[in-house]
Amino acid sequence: MTTTLGNVASLAARAGGSVVRQVKAVVDPAPARPAGTDHSASGWLVVTVVGEPSQIDTDRLPVPLAEFGDQLEVLVRAAPGDKGTELAARLRDRPSGSTLARLTGSDPQADLRSALRRAKQLIEVGEVLAVDPAPHGDRTPTPGGMLLEMWTRVAPKAGVR
Amino acid sequence: MKAVTWRGVNEIGVEDVPEPTILNSHDIIVEVGLSATCGSDLHLMGGYIPAMRAGDVLGHEFMGRVAEVGPAVTKHRVGDRVVVVSFVGCGKCWYCREGLWSLCDNGNPNPGLTEALWGQGIGGCYGYSHALGGWAGSHARYIRVPYADNGAFTIPEGVSDERALFASDAAPTGWTGAHQAEVRPGDVVAVWGAGGVGQMAARAAMVMGAERVVVIDRFDNRLQQVRTHIGAETLDYEEVNVPAELRELTGGRGPDVCIEAVGMEAHHPGPQYLYDQVKQQMRLQTDRPTAVREAIYACRKGGRVFTLGVFAGVVDRFPLGAVMNKALTLRGAQQHGHRYIPEILDLMSRDEVRTEHLATHVMALDDGPEGYRMFKEKEDGCVRAVFRPGG
Ligand SMILES: NC(=O)c1ccc[n+]([C@@H]2O[C@H](COP(=O)([O-])OP(=O)(O)OC[C@H]3O[C@@H](n4cnc5c(N)ncnc54)[C@H](O)[C@@H]3O)[C@@H](O)[C@H]2O)c1
Ligand SMILES: [Zn+2]
Ligand SMILES: [Zn+2]
Numbered sequence: 001m002t003t004t005l006g007n008v009a010s011l012a013a014r015a016g017g018s019v020v021r022q023v024k025a026v027v028d029p030a031p032a033r034p035a036g037t038d039h040s041a042s043g044w045l046v047v048t049v050v051g052e053p054s055q056i057d058t059d060r061l062p063v064p065l066a067e068f069g070d071q072l073e074v075l076v077r078a079a080p081g082d083k084g085t086e087l088a089a090r091l092r093d094r095p096s097g098s099t100l101a102r103l104t105g106s107d108p109q110a111d112l113r114s115a116l117r118r119a120k121q122l123i124e125v126g127e128v129l130a131v132d133p134a135p136h137g138d139r140t141p142t143p144g145g146m147l148l149e150m151w152t153r154v155a156p157k158a159g160v161r
Numbered sequence: 162m163k164a165v166t167w168r169g170v171n172e173i174g175v176e177d178v179p180e181p182t183i184l185n186s187h188d189i190i191v192e193v194g195l196s197a198t199c200g201s202d203l204h205l206m207g208g209y210i211p212a213m214r215a216g217d218v219l220g221h222e223f224m225g226r227v228a229e230v231g232p233a234v235t236k237h238r239v240g241d242r243v244v245v246v247s248f249v250g251c252g253k254c255w256y257c258r259e260g261l262w263s264l265c266d267n268g269n270p271n272p273g274l275t276e277a278l279w280g281q282g283i284g285g286c287y288g289y290s291h292a293l294g295g296w297a298g299s300h301a302r303y304i305r306v307p308y309a310d311n312g313a314f315t316i317p318e319g320v321s322d323e324r325a326l327f328a329s330d331a332a333p334t335g336w337t338g339a340h341q342a343e344v345r346p347g348d349v350v351a352v353w354g355a356g357g358v359g360q361m362a363a364r365a366a367m368v369m370g371a372e373r374v375v376v377i378d379r380f381d382n383r384l385q386q387v388r389t390h391i392g393a394e395t396l397d398y399e400e401v402n403v404p405a406e407l408r409e410l411t412g413g414r415g416p417d418v419c420i421e422a423v424g425m426e427a428h429h430p431g432p433q434y435l436y437d438q439v440k441q442q443m444r445l446q447t448d449r450p451t452a453v454r455e456a457i458y459a460c461r462k463g464g465r466v467f468t469l470g471v472f473a474g475v476v477d478r479f480p481l482g483a484v485m486n487k488a489l490t491l492r493g494a495q496q497h498g499h500r501y502i503p504e505i506l507d508l509m510s511r512d513e514v515r516t517e518h519l520a521t522h523v524m525a526l527d528d529g530p531e532g533y534r535m536f537k538e539k540e541d542g543c544v545r546a547v548f549r550p551g552g
Contacts, residue, residue: 026475050255083255121267124253126233129307130184131270131285134297137166137176137216145214152291155273 044075045109046088047116049123053078053085062122064115065089072112087123089116114156164218165300165529165548170208173530178218181297181305186233189309191245194225195326196299197520198536198546199247200356200424201471205290206533209425209447210473212274212292219529220300220548221247221287222330224322227313228303236310242322243313244506245306246498247330249285249294252311256284263495268308269294278474283495300529302550314502317510323523324509326547327357327516332505333498334469335361338420339369340501341494342467346370351407351416351459353452355383355395357519357545358469359422363393364514366418375410377403379428382542390518399430404459415461424470427451433478440477447474457483457491468493520547 049056053076065072068091075088091108121128139145168174181190199222204210224244227237237243249268250257256264265284269275272282274292288298297304306313316325339362344350350366352359355378363374374393378384384395396406407416425441425448428434437449456466457480466489484491508514521544524532532546 048255050253050258117272121251125187125251125267125308127185127187129251129267129270131295133179133182133184134295134305135162135164135178135181135218135301136214136297137164137168137174137178137218140168140215142169142215144211148212148214148291151212151274152271152295155271155291 042090043094043109044088044090045113045116046086047120048079048084048086049120050084051123056085056087056123062119064118064122068112068115087116087119110154117156162302163526163550164298164302165220165526165533166215167205167213167217167219168215171206173206173219173533175527175529176216178216178297178301180303183229183231184305185307186231187308187310188231189227189234189237189306189313190229191223191225191243191304191306191313192228193223193299193302193304193550194242194322195520195523196220196223196301196548196550197326197330197357198222198533198548199330200354200358201289202533203537204425204471204473206537207426209441210290210292210471212290214291217288217290217295218298218301219288220298220304221289222326223287223299223304224316224326224329225304231309234309237313237315241313242316242325244316244325244328244502245287245299245304245313246333246496246502247286247289248312248495248498249287249296249307250311250499251308252499257311257499260497260500261494262311262497262499271295286495300526300548300550311499314506317506320506320509321517323517323520323547324515325506327361327519328502328505328509330496330498331357331519331545332361332364332514332516333501334358334496335363335365335422336501336505337494337496337498338362338422338467338469339365339371339418341492341497342418342420342465344369344371344418347372348417349373349411349414350375350418350420351456352376352393352420352422353456354378354422354424354470355380355387356422357516359420360387360391360519361514361516362420362422362469363387364391366420367392368508368513371418373410375407375416379430380539383544386518386544390515403455407459411461415459415464417461417464419456419460419464419466420469421452421456421467422469423452425449425472427453427470437477446477448472448476450476450479454478454480457489460487460489462487463489465490465492467491471495519545522546523549525552526550 227241248263250262250265251267254266268284275282285294429451535543
């Protein structure tokens, strides 16, 4: 790699989101849709978990979902093709989410997505997988690193869009 | 403890980092015996997978001894000699149950990153960026292994550390390619790339009954390894026209199965290379699909093309017309090692899979930056630099 090309590569890498942005630009029809519609129009968020629908007691949901109390509507149905059970949840009161809201961590839809993922892990594995604290060396502060840290904070909740 | 870390694009460091601890009940801590560099690390080094942070511990191909076990672990005890698959799979979700372990729903605590990139998140991998979970890598004295009953495998007594090491990543990746591309007895199989992954894909194809296996690369020492240690034929793409040679080698048909084990930084002798390189550097395409294009072009009608090489985003000048008109099956995967490693270890113990020749340069963790430089430059015949954290 020549130095000039190397510099371009490292600049791009520091920008962090270049690959995601580029792929999204190719495949995502988002600009053609109204703003703030990263989620399905109905507001339902759904995960598929192993097991039969009868194994999920909607009156005794896993803690991450139970914490929402009666703010939540919940539906359970069998997934086609023996793929397990579809666990669907929807907030009764839904503010419109935005990318900014998600990145600043105040998007209830994203919180619900994260809760569904944790509920799925509790049902399937019995505990929520932890990655931190993971051993690492010196986190030299760079703009790319900070952006990535922000991403990884929201990554359990929803996509980075 | 000492660890080899990513510091920035093309910058590898050796740093002191905290030791890992058990965080989930199914974890074990492994004291790393050997930990290898992999072609995938080169993509991280070059910044082509831009989800690394300064200080991230590298390494995902490793073996060692169990140093600590979590309360829910049933298969392993302190002191066991184990090899660990590079992907993190829970064993419980639908994908794991289907044997598609690298697609595990519960192995990547940061699924949002790959969901944004690909529509769905995939599993996690040690030392492979925050997009694949942010798991600390194995170029260190100790590593934490979650879901250890699924991911760690006891090494049979007769298999050396140097051989078992490659049952972690290179060999199961090769097995994933040959098996998922449905190599059958009588097939002619062509493999692009004679690194650890390509060599193991060739061996897997032979074990699965392929009649003829041809490996393509340009490095003499790697092609020599293929002939000596794998027992496959070779082609040097700088000396011959690869699709033309393959066509005549196969009675005018083309190979039944074409396995690409090169990845997003492929090299090419023609002007197309500069085009791809510049577009990739300018971020107009994220990957250079040179070998995939050639594999698609060379493959027989109705044949199977498999990308084992790692790609991250979008590519340019993709020969979709050949895929469609020749009725090809195009597939790819990160490795589903959990399902292949028991068989690979068994074959290793019977000398039917030999891998120690891949460890051309064994060194201490302190030599991490030098090891990565030699591996990247393929200096002194380096096929894989291997670190021995114990010194
Ligand atoms: N799918 C998986 O789970 C998985 C696992 C491990 C590695 N990988 C990927 O597999 C690829 C190979 O890994 P490796 O460790 O063997 O890497 P490596 O860098 O050691 O080997 C790659 C080889 O490809 C050769 N090559 C480059 N351009 C070529 C071309 N146009 N035609 C033919 N050969 C060409 C190089 O000379 C080199 O020998 C990488 O992309 C790596 O990321 C995938
Ligand atoms: Zn690898
Ligand atoms: Zn799983």
